[in-house]
Amino acid sequence: MRPARLGLGLLGLAATAYGFLLVVGLGPGQLGSVVVWVVGGVLVHDAVLAPLVVVLGVLAVLSTRRWWRTPLVWALVVLGPLTLVAVPVLGRFGAKADNPTLLDRPYWAGYVVVATVVLVLTVAAALRRRRFAVG
Amino acid sequence: MSGRTLTGVAARIEARIPHTESFTSELRGPRTAARIGVWLGVALSVAFVTGLYSHASQLATPLVALPTAPSRLYQVTQGLHVAAGTAAVPLLLVKLWSVFPRLFVRPPRPGRELALHLLERVSIALLVGAAIFQLMTGLANSAQWYPWSFGFVGAHYALAWVAAGSLVVHIAVKLPIIRRALSEPVDDGAAGSPGSTGSLAPTRRALLRATWLSAAVAVVATTAAEVPGLRRVAVLAVRSGEGPQGIPVNRSAVGAGVADRLDDPAWRLRVIGPARTLELSLDDLRAMDQRTAVLPIACVEGWSASGQWSGVPVRDLAALVGAGSGEAVVVRSMQSRGAWRESQLPANFVEHPDSLLALTLAGRPLDPDHGYPCRLIAPARPGVLQTKWVHELEVVPA
Numbered sequence: 001m002r003p004a005r006l007g008l009g010l011l012g013l014a015a016t017a018y019g020f021l022l023v024v025g026l027g028p029g030q031l032g033s034v035v036v037w038v039v040g041g042v043l044v045h046d047a048v049l050a051p052l053v054v055v056l057g058v059l060a061v062l063s064t065r066r067w068w069r070t071p072l073v074w075a076l077v078v079l080g081p082l083t084l085v086a087v088p089v090l091g092r093f094g095a096k097a098d099n100p101t102l103l104d105r106p107y108w109a110g111y112v113v114v115a116t117v118v119l120v121l122t123v124a125a126a127l128r129r130r131r132f133a134v135g
Numbered sequence: 136m137s138g139r140t141l142t143g144v145a146a147r148i149e150a151r152i153p154h155t156e157s158f159t160s161e162l163r164g165p166r167t168a169a170r171i172g173v174w175l176g177v178a179l180s181v182a183f184v185t186g187l188y189s190h191a192s193q194l195a196t197p198l199v200a201l202p203t204a205p206s207r208l209y210q211v212t213q214g215l216h217v218a219a220g221t222a223a224v225p226l227l228l229v230k231l232w233s234v235f236p237r238l239f240v241r242p243p244r245p246g247r248e249l250a251l252h253l254l255e256r257v258s259i260a261l262l263v264g265a266a267i268f269q270l271m272t273g274l275a276n277s278a279q280w281y282p283w284s285f286g287f288v289g290a291h292y293a294l295a296w297v298a299a300g301s302l303v304v305h306i307a308v309k310l311p312i313i314r315r316a317l318s319e320p321v322d323d324g325a326a327g328s329p330g331s332t333g334s335l336a337p338t339r340r341a342l343l344r345a346t347w348l349s350a351a352v353a354v355v356a357t358t359a360a361e362v363p364g365l366r367r368v369a370v371l372a373v374r375s376g377e378g379p380q381g382i383p384v385n386r387s388a389v390g391a392g393v394a395d396r397l398d399d400p401a402w403r404l405r406v407i408g409p410a411r412t413l414e415l416s417l418d419d420l421r422a423m424d425q426r427t428a429v430l431p432i433a434c435v436e437g438w439s440a441s442g443q444w445s446g447v448p449v450r451d452l453a454a455l456v457g458a459g460s461g462e463a464v465v466v467r468s469m470q471s472r473g474a475w476r477e478s479q480l481p482a483n484f485v486e487h488p489d490s491l492l493a494l495t496l497a498g499r500p501l502d503p504d505h506g507y508p509c510r511l512i513a514p515a516r517p518g519v520l521q522t523k524w525v526h527e528l529e530v531v532p533a
Contacts, residue, residue: 023297037271070335077346096390103278105370111371
């Protein structure tokens, strides 16, 4: 058990060290930008996204009845990450005038449809839970 | 709990920072983290392995000969790569949520414990930083969005090793906690049983199921365009799959700066080999034996589309200039700039009869955006290496 854990740890350290060599090998011109994006990603999560979810959780507990909460968890867990995944296509930041085959779907319409379906299911589940709670 | 006593301003600031105990949701903690962690580990492993394969495919001279069949191989591995990375987004977010209170653990007193504490903190910071970086850059690259000043391929590859390595370290460090958490029931008895008021409060099982659903929804919405019949459900796919001659375009003729050079009647294909150098006109190429193959364009960005290509097998052209077996062919485009203006077709791909210098797609001359007058198309290769607007082939020792 112990040697296996130690071996795993050393293997991980070796791979990490190799990754560091590759990162440094990108050269001073790119290194700064990579560091900014790595650190920036952590900061955006830890200082913005995570506290925002904590606030949403507190608001939900303070302002909703119990039968709302599980459906709200489902809605947030499904729609939150999906929204982040959708940012590049909703913004169409990479669109090019010379290439109409890229980013060629009606993304906002698709996103609104998915979000509506999720929210309708959320309300339906909440109402079902309320009946269950009363009965 | 703080290991030392602070005074003055420091104490007042410290008092305002939440503690681990400030977070009261019972859904957080090892039982949630370990279960999501298992699937996050699976997703990241699939992304890492398929990423290594993609990286190897793009080397001019791979360390080992890569398989030339099945022709859809790269389509499948790269589709998996993007799907696994997309699934990892909800998994990582809920995983981080489940351990967020740990961020507020106060450092112990100086000494060995502090050193270990800092070491663990650094390894987790590396893991989280590298994982977020990989998912962010991968997603943006899929949509050809480059809001940074580093080269995507090099940085995504380097950070993949940092993420994979620090993930393995993290698993080694947490192994006892993971084993204990997985051996415990997901929820404590009362919370899950129907009829009790407890069943109205969110349970860990509900959170886990929501997370699996979230991963599935994200994957279907972005990559289902590859699955027949599901294309319309893929509302967030970077491509609808439409395009000239039924195939989407990664880089257009205008974008590559070759649009005004395609109709030049003086165009000749130069074929350079050990025995001689030939110059062939488009009519010369059309007069050679033609071969037809159904091959996919499979892009690193995760989309792919199959087409019926016809043209001259690369090995026939190489034979004309005296190439022996076991020699590679460098394919050069009319593009004067861009990282992909040249590619090297390894010897085992040259020998494959379906590796074509294609003149037609779906029975008609290539659209300018598909590489008119001729392009390389070979099985089981990344789309960026299927060089377009070809004007020169050179046989080189492998």
